[in-house]
Amino acid sequence: MFLGQPLLSILELIKKKEVSSKEVFDYFLKRIEKYNPKLNAYLTVNRSYKSDRSDKIEMPVAVKDNFCTKGIRTTASSKVLENFIPPYESTVTRRLIDAGAFILGKTNMDAWAHGSSTETSDFGPTKNPWDLARCPGGSSGGSAAAVSSYLVPAAIGSETAGSIRQPAAWSGVIGLKPTYGRVSRYGLIAMGSSLDCPGPLTLTTEDAAFILKIIAGKDKFDATTVSNKVPDYVSLLKKKRKFIIGITDEYLNGVDEEIKNAFYQLVKILEKLGHRIKKIKLLSPKYSISVYTIIQRAEVSSNLAKFDGIRYGNDRTFFGSEAKRRIMLGTYVLSYGYYDAYYKKAQKVRTLIIEDFKKVFQKVDMILAPTTPIPALKLGEFEKYPFFGEMMDVLNEPAAIAGICAINFPFGLTKKDNLPIGLQLMGRWFEEENILNLTYQIEKETDFLGVIRKGVKNYPD
Amino acid sequence: MKKKSLTRDEIIHLAKLAGLSLTDSQIEKYKTQLEETISYIENLNELETKNVDPTSHTTLLTNVYFNDGEKNERALDLPAIFQNAKNKEKNYFKVSSIFDE
Numbered sequence: 001m002f003l004g005q006p007l008l009s010i011l012e013l014i015k016k017k018e019v020s021s022k023e024v025f026d027y028f029l030k031r032i033e034k035y036n037p038k039l040n041a042y043l044t045v046n047r048s049y050k051s052d053r054s055d056k057i058e059m060p061v062a063v064k065d066n067f068c069t070k071g072i073r074t075t076a077s078s079k080v081l082e083n084f085i086p087p088y089e090s091t092v093t094r095r096l097i098d099a100g101a102f103i104l105g106k107t108n109m110d111a112w113a114h115g116s117s118t119e120t121s122d123f124g125p126t127k128n129p130w131d132l133a134r135c136p137g138g139s140s141g142g143s144a145a146a147v148s149s150y151l152v153p154a155a156i157g158s159e160t161a162g163s164i165r166q167p168a169a170w171s172g173v174i175g176l177k178p179t180y181g182r183v184s185r186y187g188l189i190a191m192g193s194s195l196d197c198p199g200p201l202t203l204t205t206e207d208a209a210f211i212l213k214i215i216a217g218k219d220k221f222d223a224t225t226v227s228n229k230v231p232d233y234v235s236l237l238k239k240k241r242k243f244i245i246g247i248t249d250e251y252l253n254g255v256d257e258e259i260k261n262a263f264y265q266l267v268k269i270l271e272k273l274g275h276r277i278k279k280i281k282l283l284s285p286k287y288s289i290s291v292y293t294i295i296q297r298a299e300v301s302s303n304l305a306k307f308d309g310i311r312y313g314n315d316r317t318f319f320g321s322e323a324k325r326r327i328m329l330g331t332y333v334l335s336y337g338y339y340d341a342y343y344k345k346a347q348k349v350r351t352l353i354i355e356d357f358k359k360v361f362q363k364v365d366m367i368l369a370p371t372t373p374i375p376a377l378k379l380g381e382f383e384k385y386p387f388f389g390e391m392m393d394v395l396n397e398p399a400a401i402a403g404i405c406a407i408n409f410p411f412g413l414t415k416k417d418n419l420p421i422g423l424q425l426m427g428r429w430f431e432e433e434n435i436l437n438l439t440y441q442i443e444k445e446t447d448f449l450g451v452i453r454k455g456v457k458n459y460p461d
Numbered sequence: 462m463k464k465k466s467l468t469r470d471e472i473i474h475l476a477k478l479a480g481l482s483l484t485d486s487q488i489e490k491y492k493t494q495l496e497e498t499i500s501y502i503e504n505l506n507e508l509e510t511k512n513v514d515p516t517s518h519t520t521l522l523t524n525v526y527f528n529d530g531e532k533n534e535r536a537l538d539l540p541a542i543f544q545n546a547k548n549k550e551k552n553y554f555k556v557s558s559i560f561d562e
Contacts, residue, residue, distance in 0.1 A: 347515030349510060
């Protein structure tokens with residue numbers, strides 16, 4: 001009936017009274033019942049939809065299970081919070097609900113968002129809709145899989161370093177990581193507080209712009225949000241703008257050949273569209289991994305200290321192995337005698353990474369790069385890689401460390417395994433409208449090589 | 462990559478600081494994994510940072526204040542505060558005692 005319709009089209013149909021919100025809700029509920037047992041994208045489905053008003057305009061949105069939703073179980077995919085019912089609403093979900101969203105369900109993730117595969121979930125892994133033997137990526141893997149298989153037209157994820165872009169790349173959808181401070185973290189179960197950014201995963205650039213406009217902006221409950229004006233991202237998409245786009249070898253080292261080919265194919269298309277491509281130099285992403293590992297583990301060990309099972313949730317024996325590993329390392333780098341060697345050193349290198357981006361952004365408007373070095377891994381395969389798969393986020397971590405905005409969009413499928421390829425644009429602080437604008441141009445010119453439509457077609461009504 | 466090593470006692474000490482209980486095999490596993498990680502992050506020493514200031518905040522916000530006397534709209538009422546608590550008595554959370562008689 002609406003198979004593959006993006007959120008804004010569904011909203012249009014509801015407004016024109018061609019369908020009711022209740023029909024839309026029932027449609028997705030039926031799809032979830034059909035496909036979720038196989039995919040495990042949702043941990044909780046919200047069946048409380050009330051059809052008391054047929055003229056009510058409500059749009060279905062799925063939300064990652066680390067956003068507190070008042071009255072709806074919120075677990076962060078950890079047994080520690082197995083039965084936790086938040087007594088308050090996160091700012092992101094509050095703003096969505098106020099804008100007419102109905103929270104269709106809560107999506108699976110790596111426990112506490114610790115991971116890039118959704119395998120560390122205490123409630124079983126989510127499967128990649130393109131190949132059920134593979135990971136959808138993570139940590140927002142449930143949100144990415146739900147959008148890709150059309151169990152919802154749009155979802156919210158959160159990114160600390162890659163957790164929106166990487167699952168979006170592996171599952172073949174759009175994933176936007178806004179600038180740090182653009183979207184409120186209030187009510188988001190904290191992972192790395194100096195890095196966490198909520199953002200949308202969608203089927204179209206327009207939907208990503210539409211959702212960002214709803215959730216962005218100053219929030220008095222999150223002091224790190226900024227008061228910069230929130231532009232009308234959707235109408236700004238339509239402006240035909242020309243950009244200077246940076247590309248760098250540092251982001252192509254060790255990248256899969258098919259992904260590299262897709263990258264160069266897009267470079268040619270961008271030139272044809274009248275954009276200027278400029279070779280730039282950036283610090284090797286390998287330093288970002290170290291900075292990220294130290295800062296994020298440190299923040300994790302402090303953020304997870306409050307889970308004692310006294311006021312809510314279960315006690316600390318319920319932490320899974322990955323959470324424990326991160327808490328241990330965080331405790332180590334913050335402990336007496338090591339603080340200067342690790343945490344302070346990492347914050348200094350973080351300054352270097354920020355300066356590096358600032359310098360480059362004087363010459364170019366944005367940077368184009370692959371999102372991941374390889375396409376989706378098989379379930380269980382992460383263990384085989386050194387450093388527990390941290391390398392899968394190597395191309396995402398610099399932008400996260402610097403706090404800039406970035407967006408993943410699909411660009412073709414691998415010939416070898418028919419898996420989505422993801423490319424990303426990284427933009428200046430608070431210039432989401434620019435990376436969205438170019439993504440929109442790419443969408444109009446190439447339809448992302450049909451990836452999103454094909455993905456949905458694999459899951460007929 | 463220079464290999465850094467940790468002792469078993471250090472792992473046990475870290476677990477104690479973090480309020481985690483580990484089994485013997487977990488101690489061994491985390492020892493190996495933490496060693497691998499701290500060896501990797503040594504690469505930061507390839508970069509000279511003597512005259513670099515540490516980052517305090519990526520978007521350079523400074524001094525964000527609440528106004529004095531502003532109503533705390535985030536405050537929860539008592540039923541909401543206790544709705545997820547397993548062990549409570551009247552308006553208190555119950556915890557195990559820390560001190561002996």
